[in-house]
Amino acid sequence: MKKISISPPVAAVLLAVILFIFSGFLPNSFGTNTQVAISQAVNIIRLSVFLGIIAAGQTLVIISGGEGIDLSAGAVVTLSAILTWTIVLGKDERVLPALVVVLLVGALVGLINGAGIIFLKISPFVMTLGMSGVITGLVIIVNHGNAPGRLAPIMTRVIARPLFLGIPGAIIIYVFFAALMWIILERSTFGKNLFAIGVNRVTAKLSGVNVTRMVLATYALAGALAAFGGFMVVGNTQVVFLNLGAPFLFPSIAAVAVGGTLLSGGKGSYFGSMAGALVLILISSVLTTMQMIDAVRQMVLGATLLIIISIYGRQRGFRQ
Amino acid sequence: MKLPSSSHLSLRYPYFLSAIIFIVVLLVNFYFQRTILEGNTINNNMRVFLPLVLLTAGQAIVVLTGGIDISVGSIVSIVSALLATRVGLDGTVEQTLTWFGIVLLVGIIAGSINGIFIAYLRLQPIITTYATSFFFGGLALFILPQPGGGIPAEVANIYRTSNPLGLHWAFYVIPLLIMTWVFIRQTRYGRYLFAVGGRAQAAYETAVPVSQVIFSTYVVSGFMAAMAGICITLLTGSGNPQIGDPMTLQAITAVVIGGTAMSGGVGGIAGPIMGALTLGVIKNIISFANIDNWWQTFVNAMIIITALAAPGIIGLFRRNRS
Numbered sequence: 001m002k003k004i005s006i007s008p009p010v011a012a013v014l015l016a017v018i019l020f021i022f023s024g025f026l027p028n029s030f031g032t033n034t035q036v037a038i039s040q041a042v043n044i045i046r047l048s049v050f051l052g053i054i055a056a057g058q059t060l061v062i063i064s065g066g067e068g069i070d071l072s073a074g075a076v077v078t079l080s081a082i083l084t085w086t087i088v089l090g091k092d093e094r095v096l097p098a099l100v101v102v103l104l105v106g107a108l109v110g111l112i113n114g115a116g117i118i119f120l121k122i123s124p125f126v127m128t129l130g131m132s133g134v135i136t137g138l139v140i141i142v143n144h145g146n147a148p149g150r151l152a153p154i155m156t157r158v159i160a161r162p163l164f165l166g167i168p169g170a171i172i173i174y175v176f177f178a179a180l181m182w183i184i185l186e187r188s189t190f191g192k193n194l195f196a197i198g199v200n201r202v203t204a205k206l207s208g209v210n211v212t213r214m215v216l217a218t219y220a221l222a223g224a225l226a227a228f229g230g231f232m233v234v235g236n237t238q239v240v241f242l243n244l245g246a247p248f249l250f251p252s253i254a255a256v257a258v259g260g261t262l263l264s265g266g267k268g269s270y271f272g273s274m275a276g277a278l279v280l281i282l283i284s285s286v287l288t289t290m291q292m293i294d295a296v297r298q299m300v301l302g303a304t305l306l307i308i309i310s311i312y313g314r315q316r317g318f319r320q
Numbered sequence: 321m322k323l324p325s326s327s328h329l330s331l332r333y334p335y336f337l338s339a340i341i342f343i344v345v346l347l348v349n350f351y352f353q354r355t356i357l358e359g360n361t362i363n364n365n366m367r368v369f370l371p372l373v374l375l376t377a378g379q380a381i382v383v384l385t386g387g388i389d390i391s392v393g394s395i396v397s398i399v400s401a402l403l404a405t406r407v408g409l410d411g412t413v414e415q416t417l418t419w420f421g422i423v424l425l426v427g428i429i430a431g432s433i434n435g436i437f438i439a440y441l442r443l444q445p446i447i448t449t450y451a452t453s454f455f456f457g458g459l460a461l462f463i464l465p466q467p468g469g470g471i472p473a474e475v476a477n478i479y480r481t482s483n484p485l486g487l488h489w490a491f492y493v494i495p496l497l498i499m500t501w502v503f504i505r506q507t508r509y510g511r512y513l514f515a516v517g518g519r520a521q522a523a524y525e526t527a528v529p530v531s532q533v534i535f536s537t538y539v540v541s542g543f544m545a546a547m548a549g550i551c552i553t554l555l556t557g558s559g560n561p562q563i564g565d566p567m568t569l570q571a572i573t574a575v576v577i578g579g580t581a582m583s584g585g586v587g588g589i590a591g592p593i594m595g596a597l598t599l600g601v602i603k604n605i606i607s608f609a610n611i612d613n614w615w616q617t618f619v620n621a622m623i624i625i626t627a628l629a630a631p632g633i634i635g636l637f638r639r640n641r642s
Binding site: 067069116119120121122123125126127129130131132133134136137138140141144250253254257262263264293294295296297298299300301302303305306309310 | 388437441443444446447448450451452453454455456457458459460461462465569572573576581582583614615616617618619620621622624625628629631632633635636
């Protein structure tokens with residue numbers, strides 16, 4: 001029997017479209033009003049940008065295999081948001097230096113993660129979890145819970161408002177970002193080596209891939225991408241607080257899994273993660289529209305996630 | 321293939337490094353808190369440590385077969401919520417015991433749900449248990465929306481104040497756990513656990529019932545989570561629908577400190593139990609070393625990373641020397 005197979009990213013996008021149309025029939029939703037429907041769709045895509053960007057680093061780390069996972073992403077998002085906040089201080093000309101600083105800091109955090117994992121042989125799960133504690137701890141020590149700062153008007157204008165033909169700036173940035181990720185994963189030596197070490201580190205090494213350098217580079221890049229996520233998030237929320245990044249952490253992993261990337265590494269795509277982020281944001285937005293109490297919303301979210309991954313997140317059976 | 325000596329050592333004696341880490345943190349704790357070795361203090365400490373120890377033991381079995389269970393904390397929360405609402409502060413002793421039985425069953429059912437999805441539908445463990453952790457966590461909040469309620473004080477006091485033969489219950493429970501494990505490890509089932517963790521495909525090809533074994537580990541984990549939930553409810557005497565949330569990552573950290581490889585196939589119960597005790601002692605150190613409130617998160621994380629990095633650093637030096 002031949003199985004009909006749709007690639008996971010396509011399945012996730014289809015699912016998102018179906019969910020969105022379904023959500024139109026809910027009470028107090030857009031109904032048959034196309035104008036409202038379009039603006040709501042744009043808004044949901046805009047919201048998925050932030051999760052999608054944070055999931056980018058997660059995608060790289062997970063593809064790299066070796067139980068790869070980045071649990072420090074949430075803390076890096078908070079750190080980078082607070083750094084942006086305190087460096088920019090409301091001046092447009094300081095936005096670019098701030099961006100450079102947060103990217104470097106994020107890369108440094110990622111590099112430390114990678115060093116612990118590859119040189120000290122600490123399991124990625126615990127190394128990045130510990131790193132997350134260290135970063136959160138440092139933020140608490142330095143800021144004591146309140147950071148003076150202000151966003152620059154240009155960040156609000158570019159990230160949070162419509163920029164071009166009514167399309168929010170965040171989405172335009174997202175398109176360029178996705179193209180960049182595609183080039184990194186599918187059209188560069190780095191991407192080729194990344195999939196190679198994800199499938200099998202020993203064979204990759206024997207075929208001449210410098211595994212140590214690849215792991216360091218992957219975690220460093222993931223840190224920088226998470227930091228960019230933090231930069232974008234603060235541009236949207238326009239406030240900073242200690243728990244800003246944490247709620248993005250596990251959804252970023254879920255987005256990667258929903259997008260069909262194998263959590264054991266070696267197989268996956270960034271488009272999958274983008275589609276996954278869209279589905280997750282859509283589900284939570286639909287549940288909010290339905291005005292459920294928090295407890296029920298959590299249960300429905302869990303059940304929905306379980307159904308989605310049951311549809312196409314299954315691993316190969318032993319018998320095949 | 322010749323392994324470097326430190327990883328060779330940790331493969332042969334997975335508990336070796338965790339024992340050293342545990343002794344070191346215990347000594348540091350002794351430096352800050354001289355009363356730590358007095359009977360009363362030990363009993364008080366063990367009472368607080370026991371819930372995490374139980375949770376960690378269940379998690380260790382799952383990790384041993386190459387899985388992970390991030391829903392355990394929410395199972396603890398369900399148990400706490402159930403006991404607090406169904407028994408109540410003015411419940412009878414019989415009622416409490418009946419509900420202890422029921423919540424253990426709830427733990428087993430919750431674990432079975434995880435197990436069915438992971439073992440039979442072949443979903444990835446981390447994402448499956450992440451999804452069920454939402455489901456269970458929501459259920460706990462549904463049963464008990466805010467912290468409150470509790471269990472009768474007379475029952476809670478058995479856990480909180482009584483020390484049979486001068487030792488807290490934990491001193492009987494933990495050896496019992498380890499003895500059970502030592503027995504199980506020698507049985508056919510015990511060997512299956514290691515076989516599945518080592519390489520599931522190879523185990524399947526040599527007629528190991530892989531799906532059943534994987535399923536069983538999540539049931540064990542759910543059961544142990546319910547036990548941990550009972551203990552923590554006894555300890556606090558009250559209900560809290562989110563009490564388990566921070567415990568999940570602690571349990572996984574304890575498993576790793578205990579020398580269990582996250583990829584499965586190496587480890588056991590004794591190491592992770594020492595890992596859980598280590599985490600408890602680290603908390604003790606932080607509170608007795610008079611560390612400034614602002615610094616606690618940082619110091620806690622640094623101690624854990626340093627403890628895990630120590631064997632690797634020693635390994636690096638050895639490699640350079642030879």
